[in-house]
Amino acid sequence: MPDVFVERSLDEIRFWSRIMKEHSFFLRLGFRSEDTQLINEANQFQAIFEDIERRAYSFSVNTDPQTIREFNVEVHNAAAHIWAFKRKVLGLILQCKLPGQNNFPLLVDHISREANYFRNRLEELNSGRLEPLHDAIIDENVFFLKIMADHAKFIGHLLDPSERKLVEQAREFSHEFDTLMYQAIDLSSMRPQSQTIPLLSQFVDENRVSVKSLRDFKKTARDLIEECRIKSIIHPLLADHVFREAERFLFILDMFERSLSGEKVNKREILF
Numbered sequence: 001m002p003d004v005f006v007e008r009s010l011d012e013i014r015f016w017s018r019i020m021k022e023h024s025f026f027l028r029l030g031f032r033s034e035d036t037q038l039i040n041e042a043n044q045f046q047a048i049f050e051d052i053e054r055r056a057y058s059f060s061v062n063t064d065p066q067t068i069r070e071f072n073v074e075v076h077n078a079a080a081h082i083w084a085f086k087r088k089v090l091g092l093i094l095q096c097k098l099p100g101q102n103n104f105p106l107l108v109d110h111i112s113r114e115a116n117y118f119r120n121r122l123e124e125l126n127s128g129r130l131e132p133l134h135d136a137i138i139d140e141n142v143f144f145l146k147i148m149a150d151h152a153k154f155i156g157h158l159l160d161p162s163e164r165k166l167v168e169q170a171r172e173f174s175h176e177f178d179t180l181m182y183q184a185i186d187l188s189s190m191r192p193q194s195q196t197i198p199l200l201s202q203f204v205d206e207n208r209v210s211v212k213s214l215r216d217f218k219k220t221a222r223d224l225i226e227e228c229r230i231k232s233i234i235h236p237l238l239a240d241h242v243f244r245e246a247e248r249f250l251f252i253l254d255m256f257e258r259s260l261s262g263e264k265v266n267k268r269e270i271l272f
Contacts, residue, residue, distance in 0.1 A: 006061055006068045009125050013056040013075055015248060016118040020082055021049035022241050023111045027089065029235065030103035038089065045082050052078060072122045079119035086112035104157070110150045117143060134195040137256050141184045141207055144249040148214055149177035151242045155221060158238075160231035166221065173214050180207055201260045208253040215246035 024046035031038050052075055059068065090108040092098050124130050131139060156170030187194045187203060222239035224230045 003061065003065050005125065005128075006059075006063055006065055009068050009072055009122075010056055010059055010061070010063075012118070012121050012125070013071070014053065016079075016114070016121075017049045017053040017056060017075065019114060019241070019245070020079065020118065021046050021053060022237060023086070023114070024049065024082070026235070026238060026241075027086075027103060027108070027111075030101055032098065032101050035098065035101065041085055045078075045085060048078050049082070069126055072126050076119050076122040076126075079115050079122065083112055083115035083119065086115060104154070106150060107154060110147065110154075113143075114147070133256075133259060134200060135191075137200050137204060137260075138184065138188045138191065138195070140252055140256075141203070142181065142188055144211075144252070145177055145181040145184055145207065147245060148211065148249065149174055149181055151218070151245070152177060152214065155218075155234070155242070158232055158234045160233075163230055163232065166230065169217060173217060176210055177214070180210060197260060201257075204253055204256045204260060208250065208257060211246060211250050211253060215243065215250055218243040218246055 024042045028039050028042035028046070031042070055071070059071070086108055089098075089103070090105060090112065093101065093103065093105050093108060130136070152170050152173035156167050156174060159167050159170065161167065184203070184207075187199070218239070221230070221234075222236070222243050225232060225234055225239045226236050
């Protein structure tokens with residue numbers, strides 16, 4: 001039988017190493033031509049995570065768990081270093097030491113939060129201390145709802161202002177996900193009393209409906225950008241990047257929904 005620890009570790013690394021690789025590319029695009037040191041660091045991280053992603057696909061679910069445990073430590077180290085790089089860049093931007101660069105401070109903070117999420121997940125996997133389901137439901141939603149709200153804001157700011165209808169849709173999604181995020185924070189502060197099956201089921205269901213709508217909006221925007229049918233400064237890879245993250249969140253919500261409904265979930269699919 002495949003090892004659940006191995007399968008879960010490889011799934012996390014395959015997904016998030018690609019995300020980290022693309023973050024490095026996006027950061028590099030936003031730097032000024034004179035920021036050669038930062039550009040070189042971004043290129044190095046892109047190469048590191050490209051190699052990690054390649055190696056993650058060279059393993060299988062039947063790989064020895066100790067080999068994967070050691071791989072997790074290596075990837076955790078890389079995630080910790082890219083997190084530090086992103087926080088350094090954020091500090092430089094907020095101190096006005098990179099005037100004219102094109103990375104929003106919120107975007108740099110956003111991608112550093114994802115790096116921190118990734119390294120924490122690897123720590124949890126190697127220690128065998130994953131969160132209980134009811135805690136994970138709340139914490140994953142607090143994290144991903146903020147990510148989705150950020151995405152909507154980025155899309156709204158990177159579309160050409162003349163794309164008024166799409167800009168307005170992005171703003172509406174931003175407001176919707178800010179609201180959902182604050183509801184999740186409220187539910188979190190009411191723990192453990194708030195962790196009843198009816199409340200959590202309604203929470204997951206409501207969020208799932210909204211994430212599906214945002215996912216579909218991102219897919220439409222991605223396709224229009226790829227076909228050069230709308231005006232924007234959104235890189236096609238960024239459009240696909242945010243779409244994949246919405247798909248990831250939707251997958252997690254589906255697992256939560258099935259678990260709360262009492263449906264038997266294949267252990268290899270369980271995220272928490």
